[in-house]
Amino acid sequence: MAKRAAIVGVGQTYHKSRRPDVTQVELINEAVKAALDDAQLTIKDIECVLFGNMEECEGSFLTDCWATLGTGAYMKEGCKIYTGGTTGTTAAIAAAQHVASGLFDTVLVAAYEKQDESVYGMEPLGLVPDPLWRRRFRSGAGAASWFARVGTTYMAETGATEEHAAMVRLKADRCACRNPHAHLRLNLTMEAVLKSPFLLYPLRLLYLCPTTSGACALVVASEERAKRMAQKPVWFKDWVIVHYEIEGFEGFFPEGRITSHEQAANILYSRNGITNVRRDIQMAEIYEPATWAELQFSEWFHFAEKGGMWRMVERGATDIEGEFPINPSGGVTCTNPIGCTAMIRVAEAALQIRGDAGEHQVTRDVKTAVATGFGGSFWTEMVLLTKSLD
Amino acid sequence: MNQKVPDQYIKIPHTVRLLYRYAAGPYMARFCKELRENKRLVANRCPRCRRILFPPRISCPDCMVRAADEWVEVGPGGTLLFFAELGRPGIDTRTGEVQELPASYACLIQPDGVLIGQGCFSHWLKVENPEKLREGMRVEPVFKEERRLGTLEDILYYVPVEE
Amino acid sequence: MEEKMVFDEPYVAHYQYSVGAVGTKFFTELRDNKKILGMRCPACHLVYFPPRATCHRCLAKLDEWVELSDEGTLITYTVVHYSEPVQPQEPPFAYGLIRLDGADTCICHFLGEVDPESINIGMRVKAVFREKGEGNMLDIRYFKPL
Ligand SMILES: [Zn+2]
Numbered sequence: 001m002a003k004r005a006a007i008v009g010v011g012q013t014y015h016k017s018r019r020p021d022v023t024q025v026e027l028i029n030e031a032v033k034a035a036l037d038d039a040q041l042t043i044k045d046i047e048c049v050l051f052g053n054m055e056e057c058e059g060s061f062l063t064d065c066w067a068t069l070g071t072g073a074y075m076k077e078g079c080k081i082y083t084g085g086t087t088g089t090t091a092a093i094a095a096a097q098h099v100a101s102g103l104f105d106t107v108l109v110a111a112y113e114k115q116d117e118s119v120y121g122m123e124p125l126g127l128v129p130d131p132l133w134r135r136r137f138r139s140g141a142g143a144a145s146w147f148a149r150v151g152t153t154y155m156a157e158t159g160a161t162e163e164h165a166a167m168v169r170l171k172a173d174r175c176a177c178r179n180p181h182a183h184l185r186l187n188l189t190m191e192a193v194l195k196s197p198f199l200l201y202p203l204r205l206l207y208l209c210p211t212t213s214g215a216c217a218l219v220v221a222s223e224e225r226a227k228r229m230a231q232k233p234v235w236f237k238d239w240v241i242v243h244y245e246i247e248g249f250e251g252f253f254p255e256g257r258i259t260s261h262e263q264a265a266n267i268l269y270s271r272n273g274i275t276n277v278r279r280d281i282q283m284a285e286i287y288e289p290a291t292w293a294e295l296q297f298s299e300w301f302h303f304a305e306k307g308g309m310w311r312m313v314e315r316g317a318t319d320i321e322g323e324f325p326i327n328p329s330g331g332v333t334c335t336n337p338i339g340c341t342a343m344i345r346v347a348e349a350a351l352q353i354r355g356d357a358g359e360h361q362v363t364r365d366v367k368t369a370v371a372t373g374f375g376g377s378f379w380t381e382m383v384l385l386t387k388s389l390d
Numbered sequence: 391m392n393q394k395v396p397d398q399y400i401k402i403p404h405t406v407r408l409l410y411r412y413a414a415g416p417y418m419a420r421f422c423k424e425l426r427e428n429k430r431l432v433a434n435r436c437p438r439c440r441r442i443l444f445p446p447r448i449s450c451p452d453c454m455v456r457a458a459d460e461w462v463e464v465g466p467g468g469t470l471l472f473f474a475e476l477g478r479p480g481i482d483t484r485t486g487e488v489q490e491l492p493a494s495y496a497c498l499i500q501p502d503g504v505l506i507g508q509g510c511f512s513h514w515l516k517v518e519n520p521e522k523l524r525e526g527m528r529v530e531p532v533f534k535e536e537r538r539l540g541t542l543e544d545i546l547y548y549v550p551v552e553e
Numbered sequence: 554m555e556e557k558m559v560f561d562e563p564y565v566a567h568y569q570y571s572v573g574a575v576g577t578k579f580f581t582e583l584r585d586n587k588k589i590l591g592m593r594c595p596a597c598h599l600v601y602f603p604p605r606a607t608c609h610r611c612l613a614k615l616d617e618w619v620e621l622s623d624e625g626t627l628i629t630y631t632v633v634h635y636s637e638p639v640q641p642q643e644p645p646f647a648y649g650l651i652r653l654d655g656a657d658t659c660i661c662h663f664l665g666e667v668d669p670e671s672i673n674i675g676m677r678v679k680a681v682f683r684e685k686g687e688g689n690m691l692d693i694r695y696f697k698p699l
């Protein structure tokens with residue numbers, strides 16, 4: 001029987017595009033210390049350290065080895081985890097699994113990306129696609145063009161307009177402006193959003209996630225330890241990971257085939273008796289690499305019925321004060337240190353459950369929250385967090 | 391020794407130069423050779439569900455059984471699933487410099503003979519009349535005539551077939 | 554036999570590594586004043602060289618700079634006899650682990666002005682600086698026997 005695991009410490013850096021004042025190791029350490037402080041622990045209390053980033057971004061490999069200076073893994077157990085865009089959720093899930101296995105009572109898990117270390121930003125990610133099949137053409141049907149397609153398809157299928165994407169981007173900015181850790185805090189107006197140039201119609205520059213340098217860390221503890229030491233433990237209720245057939249994807253979902261997001265949501269909700277998503281879950285932090293994706297992904301996660309998400313956006317339902325807040329942190333279009341981005345979703349959802357999100361604390365009472373990760377070749381990770389251990 | 395840290399932080403530049411050698415494996419090798427020698431695209435089949443596996447590979451993702459050594463020709467023409475005008479070209483990981491693009495559009499192609507959802511691929515699209523572009527239109531490849539290597543770059547680009 | 558298909562593909566990417574505030578101070582002193590600085594952790598009674606912002610043992614934030622000697626002791630070494638493209642020098646050349654006087658940790662660096670046959674563990678060595686510093690680890694060209 002697996003043991004229960006709880007998040008008892010949350011820490012992150014102030015995310016920025018450039019951090020020349022710190023090395024990669026020092027950047028990680030900022031988040032690690034913040035998480036330990038939050039848990040009121042020292043590194044001596046930690047039994048195992050897990051760690052993740054997307055190595056191509058920095059071109060420094062075996063980071064698990066030399067980042068020990070920052071993670072505190074010196075003479076401790078642990079390993080590195082790297083699953084691309086989902087690295088942050090995979091690492092958080094791995095921490096929960098390490099505790100659930102019964103082998104460890106306290107696990108520290110950290111993730112970072114220092115994107116200012118690459119001269120051409122995200123370009124080293126060009127090494128990710130299959131060399132024989134896809135790598136040469138990635139400038140083409142790469143992420144940006146896929147998210148543009150999400151926009152055109154979403155509008156055609158649902159009757160949403162361009163203004164609805166602008167509303168989502170404005171909401172993200174309003175949230176980010178209330179989150180001191182967020183990277184892009186722009187005080188946007190509708191006019192400014194609609195003036196942002198199109199990268200590819202209908203994807204505006206402002207709709208795509210930035211390149212960010214930042215780190216995040218969590219302390220995860222066993223039930224026994226969490227109850228003893230944490231005032232507000234946040235429990236891992238469940239998690240799910242779903243992969244998609246990459247060759248059939250290429251950014252194209254055929255009719256009649258469900259996406260990895262839908263599959264993951266179906267599994268997670270049915271396993272946990274979630275029948276009315278917006279009632280049984282009170283808020284979400286999702287990995288929305290582009291504004292259009294927030295509309296589409298939210299429907300795939302069943303936050304709204306098919307074609308209904310833009311109506312929720314229209315009436316402000318996804319705002320911090322709304323009936324179902326989505327990304328009150330500002331989300332990924334405001335902050336994107338890739339290998340760490342998915343962990344920020346978990347961290348922010350945990351803070352919302354604790355009621356410790358500060359200025360961007362949602363109005364709704366949060367007992368259950370969901371955090372998601374998204375990987376480039378389309379795979380999905382979902383983490384279900386709860387306030388009480390039931 | 392309490393000097394102020396200078397405002398200008400030092401950065402150490404470093405260029406990574408590596409050489410990889412990728413093995414295509416027996417299934418993709420057949421694809422590569424057909425492309426190089428006969429300008430043909432080929433796929434194999436799943437012995438259980440009979441679906442086409444494109445690109446060809448060792449196992450069926452739906453049935454998880456070993457694929458048959460049963461080959462079919464697909465494409466090379468196909469249907470345009472998606473297209474996008476390219477803005478700023480990306481960096482070519484082979485040179486570390488800006489990639490020279492052979493066409494101003496990128497596209498996603500559903501090759502003839504492959505069902506939707508069972509394999510499509512990205513390529514370049516050379517466009518004369520952008521106003522006539524639409525999803526679902528036919529596209530045909532333009533092959534390299536010399537020095538084909540057996541990679542998808544043996545196709546220079548696709549061109550739309552206007553009705 | 555069927556022809557096996559392999560494809561050669563180079564990979565080139567450009568990076569720029571932040572040495573951070575602590576590293577900047579260290580490299581600036583090295584570059585401009587040929588001074589070698591370490592960092593002390595008061596809790597662990599250790600002096601780190603190269604200096605670091607955080608003690609990896611106790612995770613304390615460090616700010617106690619210590620000036621180190623440019624002389625030290627050779628802890629161990631190896632002599633490279635073969636050649637490959639990524640190597641920084643033509644063989645034969647020697648690497649050593651050097652502990653500077655006043656430091657508790659070692660760095661790996663070149664040994665120079667020395668007959669590889671005569672290198673021995675425990676040997677006293679001294680840093681030879683590049684005439685005009687550039688702000689990186691090769692501002693120390695190598696360590697030579699005293
Ligand atoms: Zn099959």
Ligand SMILES: [Zn+2]
Pocket residue numbers: 594595596597598608609610611612613
């Ligand atoms: Zn210490």
